[in-house]
Amino acid sequence: MESNSILLRQALKSGISRRNVLQGLGSTSLAASLSLPLAKRASATDPVTLRWWSPQASPDQLKMYQTQIATFEAAHPGVKVAFEPTSDEGYPAQLAAAFASKQLPNVVTHLPSFAAQNYYGQGLLEPMDAVIKAIGEDMYFPGANDVYKTADGHYCGTPIGNTAADMLWLRKDLMRKAGIDKAPQTWDELRMACQKMQGGGIFGAPLPYGLNSMTSLIFIGFIHRAGGQIFSPDLAVAIDSQPTYDALEFYKSMRGFCPPGATNYSWGESLTAFVSGATATGIYAGRVLANVTQQNPGIADSVTCATYPTISKDVASWTFNDFPSVFIPKDIANMAETKAFAAFLFEPKGYIPQLLAAPGHVLPVLKTIAEDPTYLANPIIHKYTAEVTLMAGAAAAGKNLGYETDKHKPNLKANEIIASNVIAELVQRVVLNGEDAKATVGDIAKKLEALMKA
Amino acid sequence: MTTYATQDRTRNPLERRYALLGVALIAPTVLILCAVIVYPLVSAIDLSLFSIYTPTLKGNWVGLDNYMQVLGSSGFWGALGTTVVWTVGTLLLQIVFGVAMALLLNQNILFRSLARSLVLFPYFVSTVVAVLIWRWLFNDLYGILSHLLIQLGVVDMPVDWLGKMPNAMESVIFVGAWKFFPFVVIAVLARLQTIPEQLYEAATIDGAGVFGRFFDVTLPQLRDVLTIVILLRTIWDFKEFDLIYLLTGGGPVNSTRTLPLIVYQQAFGLNQMGVAATYAVAMMVVMLAFMLIYLYQARRQTP
Numbered sequence: 001m002e003s004n005s006i007l008l009r010q011a012l013k014s015g016i017s018r019r020n021v022l023q024g025l026g027s028t029s030l031a032a033s034l035s036l037p038l039a040k041r042a043s044a045t046d047p048v049t050l051r052w053w054s055p056q057a058s059p060d061q062l063k064m065y066q067t068q069i070a071t072f073e074a075a076h077p078g079v080k081v082a083f084e085p086t087s088d089e090g091y092p093a094q095l096a097a098a099f100a101s102k103q104l105p106n107v108v109t110h111l112p113s114f115a116a117q118n119y120y121g122q123g124l125l126e127p128m129d130a131v132i133k134a135i136g137e138d139m140y141f142p143g144a145n146d147v148y149k150t151a152d153g154h155y156c157g158t159p160i161g162n163t164a165a166d167m168l169w170l171r172k173d174l175m176r177k178a179g180i181d182k183a184p185q186t187w188d189e190l191r192m193a194c195q196k197m198q199g200g201g202i203f204g205a206p207l208p209y210g211l212n213s214m215t216s217l218i219f220i221g222f223i224h225r226a227g228g229q230i231f232s233p234d235l236a237v238a239i240d241s242q243p244t245y246d247a248l249e250f251y252k253s254m255r256g257f258c259p260p261g262a263t264n265y266s267w268g269e270s271l272t273a274f275v276s277g278a279t280a281t282g283i284y285a286g287r288v289l290a291n292v293t294q295q296n297p298g299i300a301d302s303v304t305c306a307t308y309p310t311i312s313k314d315v316a317s318w319t320f321n322d323f324p325s326v327f328i329p330k331d332i333a334n335m336a337e338t339k340a341f342a343a344f345l346f347e348p349k350g351y352i353p354q355l356l357a358a359p360g361h362v363l364p365v366l367k368t369i370a371e372d373p374t375y376l377a378n379p380i381i382h383k384y385t386a387e388v389t390l391m392a393g394a395a396a397a398g399k400n401l402g403y404e405t406d407k408h409k410p411n412l413k414a415n416e417i418i419a420s421n422v423i424a425e426l427v428q429r430v431v432l433n434g435e436d437a438k439a440t441v442g443d444i445a446k447k448l449e450a451l452m453k454a
Numbered sequence: 455m456t457t458y459a460t461q462d463r464t465r466n467p468l469e470r471r472y473a474l475l476g477v478a479l480i481a482p483t484v485l486i487l488c489a490v491i492v493y494p495l496v497s498a499i500d501l502s503l504f505s506i507y508t509p510t511l512k513g514n515w516v517g518l519d520n521y522m523q524v525l526g527s528s529g530f531w532g533a534l535g536t537t538v539v540w541t542v543g544t545l546l547l548q549i550v551f552g553v554a555m556a557l558l559l560n561q562n563i564l565f566r567s568l569a570r571s572l573v574l575f576p577y578f579v580s581t582v583v584a585v586l587i588w589r590w591l592f593n594d595l596y597g598i599l600s601h602l603l604i605q606l607g608v609v610d611m612p613v614d615w616l617g618k619m620p621n622a623m624e625s626v627i628f629v630g631a632w633k634f635f636p637f638v639v640i641a642v643l644a645r646l647q648t649i650p651e652q653l654y655e656a657a658t659i660d661g662a663g664v665f666g667r668f669f670d671v672t673l674p675q676l677r678d679v680l681t682i683v684i685l686l687r688t689i690w691d692f693k694e695f696d697l698i699y700l701l702t703g704g705g706p707v708n709s710t711r712t713l714p715l716i717v718y719q720q721a722f723g724l725n726q727m728g729v730a731a732t733y734a735v736a737m738m739v740v741m742l743a744f745m746l747i748y749l750y751q752a753r754r755q756t757p
Contacts, residue, residue: 092722092723092725093718093721093722093723095509096508096509096721096722096725097508097722099508099509099510100508100509100510100511100727119509122507122509122510123510124509124510209617210617210703210705211702211703211704211705211706211707211708212703212705259594259595259612260594260611260612260613260614260617261592261593261594261595261612261614261615261616261617262594262617263614263616263617263618263705263706264614264616264617264702264703264705264706272595273595276595276596278595416723416724416725419719419722419723419724420719420723420724421719421723424705425707425708428705428706428707429707432617432618432706432707433706433707451724454724454726
């Protein structure tokens with residue numbers, strides 16, 4: 001009432017008529033006195049809308065998401081789910097803007113595990129422990145949630161799948177023609193194979209040399225496959241080492257086997273190059289299988305994959321798994337419904353079709369699903385059982401910049417390092433510009449140190 | 455002073471009411487200008503004095519440290535140079551193409567109305583769509599440009615249009631010119647239609663040829679409109695983001711990374727909103743300086 005009398009005095013001073021002011025105050029008081037019951041009634045009748053973001057949004061996947069959404073909405077009257085696609089290159093910007101403006105999605109899926117660690121480290125995510133419990137911790141493959149463990153003993157996310165993102169894709173028909181009897185295991189063998197298979201309008205490989213996240217993520221794998229690392233287990237910059245120089249040397253030697261436009265390649269271009277038959281080998285995840293089947297069936301029977309070769313047989317293979325995640329931003333509205341929806345995404349009836357929308361690309365993280373006859377009966381999974389099994393094994397042992405080895409601490413700056421393109425810059429400067437490797441690696445190491453301190 | 459004070463006191467009530475009415479009428483405009491220009495400007499300057507993590511918008515006061523960091527980095531000066539090359543390159547092409555096309559469309563040619571409508575197409579089409587089309591044309595494996603050049607025997611291998619220098623900068627400049635030259639056409643064509651025919655007749659009688667009429671009649675008549683067109687297009691091209699970002703992402707090796715791309719990367723890639731604001735303020739100062747010099751020169755040359 002005190003505030004009402006102040007408002008009245010101010011309004012009268014400004015020349016508004018007493019009648020108008022009293023009418024206004026009367027309606028305000030009425031609204032205030034009704035606000036609680038109205039709010040309650042509103043929450044009971046107005047639909048709750050949950051926003052779901054994901055960069056995995058091919059037409060087939062979108063169709064399956066819509067089916068999952070429809071099933072969830074039917075089971076939860078009054079709750080609506082709106083799917084909004086994001087992208088692998090654009091999500092850091094979109095999420096940064098969303099967090100800053102507090103216009104947040106309720107659920108975010110298929111982003112790398114290090115993105116979840118990064119945002120959780122800044123206090124921006126809700127712990128996922130309750131969701132994992134609702135799904136059933138014992139349903140996951142052992143250790144599947146390890147990359148999401150946080151320093152405070154919670155989980156910042158949970159995997160919605162596994163992806164072996166840098167498998168070596170091969171064409172058996174071209175290998176036969178070139179007299180190659182087995183998949184290359186070392187870089188020398190790969191280079192030789194590319195040399196033999198290149199020609200007649202077909203290039204050897206579609207390695208990315210663009211200034212983008214794919215080049216960074218893929219080249220990190222090459223450093224590991226040379227026996228090196230970007231950071232030491234306690235997260236000191238360790239890129240300035242012989243394996244990095246070896247990886248750069250190899251990457252440079254492969255430039256002649258890649259299409260001219262590979263200097264601007266990202267995921268889409270690299271995938272298309274192999275699927276269209278323009279390159280003899282490919283570097284990608286399991287989406288190749290569905291795309292080849294649909295877009296270039298003529299080569300579908302000849303396609304196979306292997307783990308990407310290493311510098312020598314003594315160096316263990318290293319597969320990039322971005323551990324596609326599910327996480328929930330903190331302080332969003334309708335948290336209970338959001339958690340229910342996040343857990344619902346793993347219900348077999350919806351989860352299996354979702355995985356099968358891109359068969360072999362996003363691999364199951366739940367044991368029960370991997371063994372489910374419905375999942376295994378998919379024609380592509382059935383046809384390429386050996387490849388899918390190989391990818392599942394490689395992905396399960398896979399790592400990424402947020403978690404380089406089992407000994408490493410989670411790197412909370414991995415998201416910013418990838419978004420900064422410094423690793424891609426290293427590749428471009430040494431491979432494309434021909435700058436001195438030693439000096440450039442030293443320069444990049446300084447940039448990495450600055451990013452870790454920022 | 456005394457005189458003014460006396461005048462003010464002796465002003466009649468009607469005049470005072472008119473003065474108040476004037477203030478009341480202009481107030482909404484002033485308030486809107488403050489909200490859309492002054493507030494964002496002050497806000498950007500304020501942000502540039504802090505170290506701010508974008509997702510949380512939390513941070514601490516760093517004073518002029520961001521400015522020292524930005525102005526002391528080779529990244530800023532390199533990107534400024536790239537921005538100038540892009541702006542000057544694309545602007546020159548836009549003016550040349552735009553004036554040439556306007557002169558053509560001012561002639562009594564067949565299907566003139568249709569041609570006048572079609573020439574506006576690049577300007578109206580969304581940048582994302584335009585870039586997508588150009589990326590297809592430039593593609594090394596199935597792009598028509600490389601295919602044509604190979605068919606004509608000009609090159610043996612597909613050309614790397616966007617992945618190496620100077621091709622990348624030339625491609626970006628060319629696509630920018632294609633996208634934005636219709637703006638020049640619209641403005642110049644409108645002015646061409648108002649140039650009195652007698653001026654051309656007089657020049658012809660004096661023995662002026664085609665080039666003479668263009669340089670001695672048309673160009674001086676276009677001076678004012680070109681001054682405005684160049685001013686506006688320089689501002690817009692200097693801060694162009696989407697076309698360059700979508701075509702090259704700033705590569706290869708930051709060779710096409712202009713200042714707006716750095717602002718974006720700092721703000722949303724590296725989550726350093728304070729540093730991004732510093733780049734933005736520095737950009738504004740540079741642009742302001744260019745504009746003042748340009749306007750000063752343009753006014754000095756006006757007879």
